[in-house]
Every structure is written in C-alpha cells, then in structure tokens.
Amino acid sequence: MPSPAATSEDAAKSGFVEERILDAALVQFGQVGVKKTTIEDIARRAGVDRVTVYRRIGSRDDVVSAVTGREVRNLLAELAELPARHDTLEDLVAGIFVTVVTRWRTHPLVERMLALEPDRLLPQLTTGGAGVFLLAVAATTELLRGGLRAKALPEPPNLDIRVEIACRIVHSVILQPVGTIDLDNDLAAFARTHLAPLLTAR
Template sequence: MSDLSTSRILDAARDLFTDVGIRRTTLEDIARRARVDRVTVYRRLGSKSDVVVAVSNREARRAFDEVFLVADKADTAAGRIAVVFARIVHVLWIHPLFNRLLKLEPDTALPKVTTEAGGAMSLAITGLVELLDKAVDDGLLAPAGDFRARAEIVVRLAHSFIVTPRADLALDTEADLMEFAHAHIVPIITGTR
C-alpha cells in the first residue's frame, strides 16, 4: 500500500470526523470513504484511536509547516516570531476539524487538545527552535542556549490562546494577534522590549 493510499485514508477520516464526529465514525466508514477495506485501514494505521492520533498529528504538522514557511519569509527575527504566534493561533481558531470536534464532541476533543496534546506541542516547540536557529544563521537573532525553554513558553502561551480564544484582550483578528505578539511574545524570545 502506498503513501498515497495512507493519505487517502487520513483524508477520509478527517472528512468524516469533521462531518459527523469521532464517536460516530467507524473504521468501516473510513475504509468505505477511502475505497479500501477495513483491514487495510487497521494494518496501515491501527485502531480508530490510532487513526484519530494520526489525523490530529497530520493536521497539526500541516498547520505548523504552513506557518513556518510563511514566517521564514519575514526579514526580521521579531517578524518571524510574531508571524508564527499570530498565524498558528488564527489558523487553529478557524480550522474546520478542530472547531467542529470541539462543538460536536467536547468530551472527546478537549482531552486531545489539552492533556493529550503533548505530541503536537513538542512538534511546535521543535519547529519554533528550528525557526530561531535559522534566524541566528541568517544573522537576525543572537544565539541563546535556552531557545528550547523560550520556545516552550511561547508554544504554551499560543496553546492557551487557541484553547481559550476569548478573555479580556480584544484579539479577534490575525492583525490583533500580530500586534500582541510584537508587544508581548517577541520579548520572551529576544530578551528585548
């Protein structure tokens, strides 16, 4: 079975999770939509729980890849950091699967984005550290021995904004998030104000 088939299975699962939720989706439903048999889904990805994790990780990886690609084009370290923070928060605020699952199945979805979100957070931390290392290589940022700790702080803050989008701050748009990031997130990474 090719990677194309695995991708087709993951696409089918993502679409079904978005349409009817995780609980109401079976491996048979996924197999039918992907035009493979149930055993193929099980052999390629495992149980339904494994499929949920694979879909979640792929969606997170896609979001992070897109954000880091855009951020890498900014010509300052501050710009790169602000773009990463603002875009990832905004992308997940409007992500169809993420939002649909929170609405359809909060009891299933909330653990996936909170207590069980360590894998996605590690992926984001690693991506941010790579972006910071590239900014150092590009002469935009001074090296620091604690980039991983700084990145984790920023990722945890972004996670909080993603999971609880509204509180006291008027952060409704990506532009609002950019302004906030420049004022409050960039100094965490650069050590400047």
C-alpha cells in the same frame, strides 16, 4: 527478492492508500464528528475495505491520532517557510503566532470537535498531548534559531525555555480564546507587543 525499484513503488502505493484513508477520515470527522464515525464509514469514503484501514492505520482512535499528527506536520511544514518571508525577528514571531492560532481556530475538525466532542479532543491537546506539544516547542525553537542565523543575530539566552513559555501562551489562546484581551482584531500586534519581547530580550 524484490528489486529496490519494486520496493520503492510498493512503499509509494502504501503511502498513497494511507493518505486516502486519512483524507477520508478528515472529511468524515468534519461532517459528523468522531463519535458517529465508524471504520466502515472511513473505508467506504476512501474506497477501500475496513480490513485495509485496520491494517494500515488501526482502530478509530488510531485514525484520529494519525489525522491529528498529519495536520500538525502540515502546519510545521508551513511554518518552516516563514523565516524567508520576514525581515525582522519580531515579524517572524508575529508570523508564527498568527499562522498557528489562525490555522487551529479555523480548522474544521478542531472547530467541530471542540463544539461537539471536547471530551475526545481536549485530552489530545492537554493531558495526552505531551508529544505534540514538545514537537511544537522544538520546531519553533529551530525556526527562530534559523531566523537568527540568517540575519546574523546572536541567540538570546535560554531560548528553548522562552519558546516553551511562548508555546504555552499560544496553547492557552487556542483552547480559551475568550478573555479581556482582544485577540480577534490584530493577532500580529499582540505577538509583537507581548511575545516578541519575551523571545528576544537579553
């Protein structure tokens, strides 16, 4: 029977290999898109064989899902640091909005797939993206609750519903940035004017 230390070391090595595969896939997808990427391309870039990719992650679609999921988790980790940086709830709302919209708008993989392969990406963000959307709603709700607790402020009624409405607005802004509202020059001002009242009004 392997010792706990050996088991832990094996798990660390396994995690390192998976991270290498996802790093390689992210670069490969960003350079040539998903459609032109093969498991062999990813394996070669990661320095492993194709069987390892299949065993650790799965098919190409599984790799896409794994890469997307990791990018979402990285963003959520970044958002978790925001409450400590903002003195008011309005500033926190603006910080969350600016961070989310900016990260997704400028993400190289998202930019390339929206431009060249929207049929592959859009289902993951719309009809097939329920899991990611619900995760975003739950994480944002907890962020705001944490900010309220830290500032000893009462929680507005139906906060979870309000957050979901706000997340739907953010989702729309990411997918369709073009409109009559100027969202290029001051995202923070838009958030303070339109989203903060939605989330904080009593």
